[in-house]
Amino acid sequence: MTCPFILAPGKAKAPKLQAVVDPRKSQVSAAGMKPVQVGLLVGFFWLLVVRCWAGETATAVVTLTAGYVTGITVTSGGSGYASEPIVTVSGGGGSGATAKAILSGDTVSAIVVLTAGSGYVSVPSVSINAPPEDLGLEVELVPKIKVRGLAGSAVIVQWSIDSSGPWTDWTNVTTLTGGVVLVDLAPDATTRFYRAIPKPSDPGTGGPPGFVWIPPGTFVMGSPPDEEGRWDAEVQHTVTLTQGFWLSDHEVTQEEYQAVTGSNPSNFKGDLNRPVERVSWDDAVLYCQKLTERERAAGRITAQQAYRLPTEAEWEYAARAGTTGARYGEVDAIAWWAGNSGSQTQPVRQKAANAWGLYDMLGNVWEWCSDLYGSYPSGSATDPMGPSSGSDRVYRGGCWFNFAGYVRSAVRYGLDPGGRNLYLGFRPALSSAR
Numbered sequence: 239m240t241c242p243f244i245l246a247p248g249k250a251k252a253p254k255l256q257a258v259v260d261p262r263k264s265q266v267s268a269a270g271m272k273p274v275q276v277g278l279l280v281g282f283f284w285l286l287v288v289r290c291w292a293g294e295t296a297t298a299v300v301t302l303t304a305g306y307v308t309g310i311t312v313t314s315g316g317s318g319y320a321s322e323p324i325v326t327v328s329g330g331g332g333s334g335a336t337a338k339a340i341l342s343g344d345t346v347s348a349i350v351v352l353t354a355g356s357g358y359v360s361v362p363s364v365s366i367n368a369p370p371e372d373l374g375l376e377v378e379l380v381p382k383i384k385v386r387g388l389a390g391s392a393v394i395v396q397w398s399i400d401s402s403g404p405w406t407d408w409t410n411v412t413t414l415t416g417g418v419v420l421v422d423l424a425p426d427a428t429t430r431f432y433r434a435i436p437k438p439s440d441p442g443t444g445g446p447p448g449f450v451w452i453p454p455g456t457f458v459m460g461s462p463p464d465e466e467g468r469w470d471a472e473v474q475h476t477v478t479l480t481q482g483f484w485l486s487d488h489e490v491t492q493e494e495y496q497a498v499t500g501s502n503p504s505n506f507k508g509d510l511n512r513p514v515e516r517v518s519w520d521d522a523v524l525y526c527q528k529l530t531e532r533e534r535a536a537g538r539i540t541a542q543q544a545y546r547l548p549t550e551a552e553w554e555y556a557a558r559a560g561t562t563g564a565r566y567g568e569v570d571a572i573a574w575w576a577g578n579s580g581s582q583t584q585p586v587r588q589k590a591a592n593a594w595g596l597y598d599m600l601g602n603v604w605e606w607c608s609d610l611y612g613s614y615p616s617g618s619a620t621d622p623m624g625p626s627s628g629s630d631r632v633y634r635g636g637c638w639f640n641f642a643g644y645v646r647s648a649v650r651y652g653l654d655p656g657g658r659n660l661y662l663g664f665r666p667a668l669s670s671a672r
Contacts, residue, residue: 293318293369296339296346300327302361306354307335310364315345318369325349330362339366381427385434386417390447390487392595395420397430405433412450412487412595445484446538449668450595452556453482459554460614460648465564467643471650476618477551484668485548485556488586488597489513489605490525498528504583505660511585513603513663519631519655522547522606522664529666544671547608547664550632550650551622557599557635557647559592564646565600566592573601575645579638600635600645603663607632611652630654637661 296316301309307327319341327335335355340348346366385393391413396405411418422430445451460474493510495517496502503516517525526545533539548556559566567590569575574584579601587597599605609624609632624632630652636645639661653662 293344295368296323296366298325298346298349298364298366300330300335300361300364302330302358305332305356305358307332307337307351307358307362308354310337310349310351312346312349315342315347316366316369317344319344319346320370323367323369325367326365327355327362328365330358330360332356332358332362335362337364344369379428381422381430381432383420383422383432384417385411385413385420387413387434388447389413389415392450393434395432395434397422397432399426399429399431401431408432410593410595412591445668446533448487449484450487451482452485452552452594454479455555457555457558457560458562459551461564461646465646465648467564467646468648471613472648473614475614475616477555477622478618478620479552479555480621481669483548483552485552485596486665486667487591487595489603489663489665491586495525498525498532503658506583509585511587512583513586513598515583515603515660515663516658517606517663518658519547519606519653521658525664526666539668542670543668545666545668546672547606548667549623550607550609550634551619552667553599553605553607553634554647556594556596557592559594559596561593561647564648566647569600569642569645573598573636573645574638575601575636576639576641581639583638598635600647601640602638603635604633604637604651604661605635606662606664607634611650628652633662 294314294316296312296319297314298310298312300307301311310325310327322339322341323346325337325339327337332355334353335358336352338350338352339346340350349364349366383395385395387393393411393413395408395411397408398405408422409420411420422432424430456476456478458474459477461468461472462474465472490513491511492502492504492507492514495514496510499521502510502514503521504512504514505516506512523546526547529545530539530543533545534541534543539545557566566572570578571590572592573589583602586602589598589601591597592599607624609622610626610628611630611632612625612628615622631654632650632652634650636649653659
């Protein structure tokens with residue numbers, strides 16, 4: 239068997255190989271924007287792999303006669319022994335028994351009883367030291383893939399064993415300034431072709447930078463009865479969303495809010511990339527209205543499109559991104575919460591995104607949804623908009639001061655739409671006007 243291995247970059251040059259990259263470029267466009275080039279570059283580099291190999295540990299059983307150890311029988315000789323291992327007899331109520339292992343090659347072939355001991359009332363156990371671990375070095379050639387394009391573009395990286403396909407989705411990425419670097423450690427990686435293509439977008443409309451297309455689909459909303467932190471308002475039910483929509487991949491920042499409204503009500507200032515907070519539901523709706531007016535006037539969205547708050551069902555569907563557990567990842571990796579936030583909000587997009595490229599869906603600040611707060615429907619629902627009556631509005635996702643039980647995909651609360659708190663923010667959706 240092998241123990242965990244360490245990877246380190248090598249300095250040797252890779253040998254000349256046949257090209258295993260398809261450097262095709264695809265275009266993605268948004269309404270009112272020029273086409274954006276999405277490209278991919280593949281190189282090769284060495285990885286030095288340090289591995290340790292351990293042999294198998296020998297096993298044996300004791301023969302007991304009238305309270306004395308009279309024999310030890312080898313049941314498995316193991317492997318990988320360079321010298322005679324230590325044999326220990328213990329338990330059984332007695333003491334004093336000792337033994338010695340005999341090797342044949344690198345295997346324990348026999349165990350000789352040196353002293354029988356005394357006072358054993360039950361069969362004692364025998365343990366044999368494990369063989370030593372041998373270290374070895376391996377050098378592997380792996381592809382390093384760099385995806386380049388307009389920062390914020392959603393891209394699918396695919397691979398194939400033939401340059402003409404068929405293609406298999408490998409991973410989704412959101413491009414950054416300077417590109418995104420990936421490494422493929424699959425055993426057959428050096429024989430693969432790669433390409434980058436734009437993530438499918440809203441047919442005929444396109445989406446703005448920093449927004450992710452959320453496709454229509456069906457999911458189970460709510461949480462199972464045994465989920466830690468769950469409470470009664472999270473009743474599971476099946477929801478179908480028949481229309482896709484665009485959703486901001488991050489919570490609205492203080493810089494973005496100030497640019498649209500001319501104000502910054504946040505408590506935690508000093509970095510404009512922190513999410514805006516101390517905004518009411520009414521404030522969030524007004525922001526969406528003003529953003530719609532600005533973007534329509536600039537020709538960046540059509541007259542048929544509008545920014546809005548997501549429904550509660552849309553929010554949970556997007557947060558889960560196909561997952562069914564309490565969270566879409568390990569809490570420290572994906573969220574700012576009481577255990578790591580330093581008792582304050584943090585800049586957006588610092589934690590790992592979910593599978594659809596959305597950041598901070600859990601933690602940092604709670605997020606307003608469009609729905610009135612109320613009980614879930616008793617059965618399945620299609621394109622739910624929330625209850626028709628009520629006073630409070632829904633907010634979701636947990637925040638910087640919450641414990642992990644509140645930082646879950648299914649958690650839901652409600653608050654007066656005029657309420658403002660230093661834990662409440664939002665992210666807009668974009669779709670055809672409703």
